[in-house]
Amino acid sequence: MNNPNLREEVDMRRTFAIISHPDAGKTTITEQLLLFGGAIRQAGTVKGKKTGNFAKSDWMEIEKQRGISVTSSVMQFDYDGKRVNILDTPGHEDFSEDTYRTLMAVDSAVMVIDSAKGIEAQTKKLFQVVKKRGIPIFTFINKLDRDGREPLELLEELEELLDIESYPMNWPIGMGKGLEGLYDIYNNRVELYRPDNYGGERFVPLDDAGDIPENHPLKGNSLFSDVQEEVELLKEAGDSFNRKKIARGDQTPVFFGSALTNFGVQTFLETFLEFAPSPYGHKTIDGQEVSPYEQDFSGFVFKIQANMNPAHRDRIAFVRICSGTFERGMDVFLERTGKKMKLANVTQFMADTRENIQEAVAGDIIGVYDTGNYQIGDTIYEGKLKVAYEELPSFTPELFMKVQAKNVMKQKSFHKGIYQLVQEGAIQLYKTYLTEEYIIGAVGQLQFEVFQYRMQNEYNAEVIMTPMGHKIARWIDPKDLDEKMSSSRNILARDRFDQPLFLFENQFAMRWFSDKYPNVELKSLM
Ligand code: G4P
Numbered sequence: 001m002n003n004p005n006l007r008e009e010v011d012m013r014r015t016f017a018i019i020s021h022p023d024a025g026k027t028t029i030t031e032q033l034l035l036f037g038g039a040i041r042q043a044g045t046v047k048g049k050k051t052g053n054f055a056k057s058d059w060m061e062i063e064k065q066r067g068i069s070v071t072s073s074v075m076q077f078d079y080d081g082k083r084v085n086i087l088d089t090p091g092h093e094d095f096s097e098d099t100y101r102t103l104m105a106v107d108s109a110v111m112v113i114d115s116a117k118g119i120e121a122q123t124k125k126l127f128q129v130v131k132k133r134g135i136p137i138f139t140f141i142n143k144l145d146r147d148g149r150e151p152l153e154l155l156e157e158l159e160e161l162l163d164i165e166s167y168p169m170n171w172p173i174g175m176g177k178g179l180e181g182l183y184d185i186y187n188n189r190v191e192l193y194r195p196d197n198y199g200g201e202r203f204v205p206l207d208d209a210g211d212i213p214e215n216h217p218l219k220g221n222s223l224f225s226d227v228q229e230e231v232e233l234l235k236e237a238g239d240s241f242n243r244k245k246i247a248r249g250d251q252t253p254v255f256f257g258s259a260l261t262n263f264g265v266q267t268f269l270e271t272f273l274e275f276a277p278s279p280y281g282h283k284t285i286d287g288q289e290v291s292p293y294e295q296d297f298s299g300f301v302f303k304i305q306a307n308m309n310p311a312h313r314d315r316i317a318f319v320r321i322c323s324g325t326f327e328r329g330m331d332v333f334l335e336r337t338g339k340k341m342k343l344a345n346v347t348q349f350m351a352d353t354r355e356n357i358q359e360a361v362a363g364d365i366i367g368v369y370d371t372g373n374y375q376i377g378d379t380i381y382e383g384k385l386k387v388a389y390e391e392l393p394s395f396t397p398e399l400f401m402k403v404q405a406k407n408v409m410k411q412k413s414f415h416k417g418i419y420q421l422v423q424e425g426a427i428q429l430y431k432t433y434l435t436e437e438y439i440i441g442a443v444g445q446l447q448f449e450v451f452q453y454r455m456q457n458e459y460n461a462e463v464i465m466t467p468m469g470h471k472i473a474r475w476i477d478p479k480d481l482d483e484k485m486s487s488s489r490n491i492l493a494r495d496r497f498d499q500p501l502f503l504f505e506n507q508f509a510m511r512w513f514s515d516k517y518p519n520v521e522l523k524s525l526m
Pocket of ligand 1: 022023028145146257259261
């Protein structure tokens with residue numbers, strides 16, 4: 001479709017994910033952002049799933065049946081002339097490959113850290129995926145209204161554990177009960193936590209020397225003077241602000257704040273929107289790059305959400321638009337099969353009523369109702385564009401289960417189900433080398449639950465699953481393979497492409513193997 005405003009519309013898009021360890025405050029900050037964007041009217045709408053705009057959407061129904069969050073998968077709102085798309089990346093037990101793949105569909109990421117806890121396990125895992133993509137990463141250190149760790153110590157930990165430079169955009173003035181405000185380095189002003197103690201205004205502009213103006217009640221405040229010195233030191237000794245490094249994901253701008261008390265969040269949002277990139281070009285399998293301003297529509301499927309309602313077999317394929325404009329009812333081609341598809345039944349994720357149909361362009365996410373045509377990683381395109389986007393990476397599973405059909409008479413549906421779900425990317429499948437037992441692998445427990453549920457409900461195949469726990473999966477070159485390498489501390493298997501791999505009991509078993517076979521290279525997926 002020819003859209004004369006395409007460039008302008010693409011340039012106003014900001015599509016990002018918020019990553020964090022559970023409880024760092026991702027939901028709280030997301031809610032604040034939605035409130036600023038006018039997408040929700042009261043806090044608690046996302047988390048508490050109380051009344052609100054979300055309730056009006058059909059997603060609520062699906063969510064109720066599944067009992068896990070679907071509504072919050074994609075949230076869109078307008079702020080300050082920008083159209084913001086936030087993609088949810090669940091932590092906890094919801095954790096799955098979906099979470100990782102979602103990070104393939106964003107242009108930047110925000111990492112939320114609890115100021116009392118610092119870098120936690122899940123943040124680190126998600127960060128590594130984002131880092132590999134080389135996209136900008138912004139950091140929000142949360143819960144400043146509580147006593148946390150020293151800001152400097154937090155930055156040091158961040159740099160050390162995540163191997164990234166940090167640049168503080170602001171610096172806390174006090175903390176917990178003693179929190180007075182933020183020294184907003186980037187905007188050269190102070191943002192007061194308790195404006196009423198200092199004349200009522202939230203922002204105090206600083207002079208050119210970074211000083212409080214004469215006759216302001218904050219003048220002479222010793223806490224502020226200490227922070228001023230600290231900031232001077234940071235400016236001298238720390239890394240300087242570097243836009244290029246930020247764009248590559250080699251430096252992260254760090255913001256402190258408190259999501260719960262809505263302190264520092266709006267400044268964060270405004271600064272973030274200033275620096276976060278608009279959609280970039282996407283690479284195709286043959287190394288070309290498709291510009292988001294290309295008029296023909298194209299996109300790729302990064303997630304398939306099964307509708308767990310047994311009465312409907314439909315699913316929703318989440319498509320990241322990479323170029324052009326989506327129009328309801330348009331015809332596209334599914335690259336893998338060459339089949340022509342009509343995009344008739346499509347959801348656009350406005351956190352608003354469904355009737356409020358907005359146009360979708362490169363950078364946006366659409367949800368295509370699917371009756372089984374799409375697979376994860378599929379490209380769809382309009383007209384003559386004929387592109388195939390790069391394959392989405394597979395992630396090394398960490399959890400494994402042995403799986404078999406409960407009813408031996410139902411082998412056929414068991415196999416059909418398992419192969420379809422594997423193709424869809426819901427789960428990874430392996431077979432033990434000699435005995436050909438089925439093993440499924442996942443990065444998160446939720447994947448197993450969804451697998452079991454769908455096998456039963458969609459394929460009428462009850463499965464027996466035997467947990468094998470954590471294993472370390474490593475692939476080897478088939479030419480190195482010797483069946484004698486298999487021992488009691490590892491399991492030799494092959495993946496669905498017939499490639500050999502070992503499932504090691506633990507690090508120790510893997511090291512033992514490497515010592516014994518120093519010439520055999522052990523490879524992981526992403
Ligand atoms: P998550 O999505 O990252 O898992 O975190 P979520 O926002 O649900 O926040 C986890 C807990 O931390 C919540 O408390 C929330 O209220 C609290 N929290 C978030 N931001 C801040 C902050 O800036 N300061 C303080 N002091 N607390 C914060 P909860 O008791 O687990 O839940 P709730 O009953 O309050 O909803």
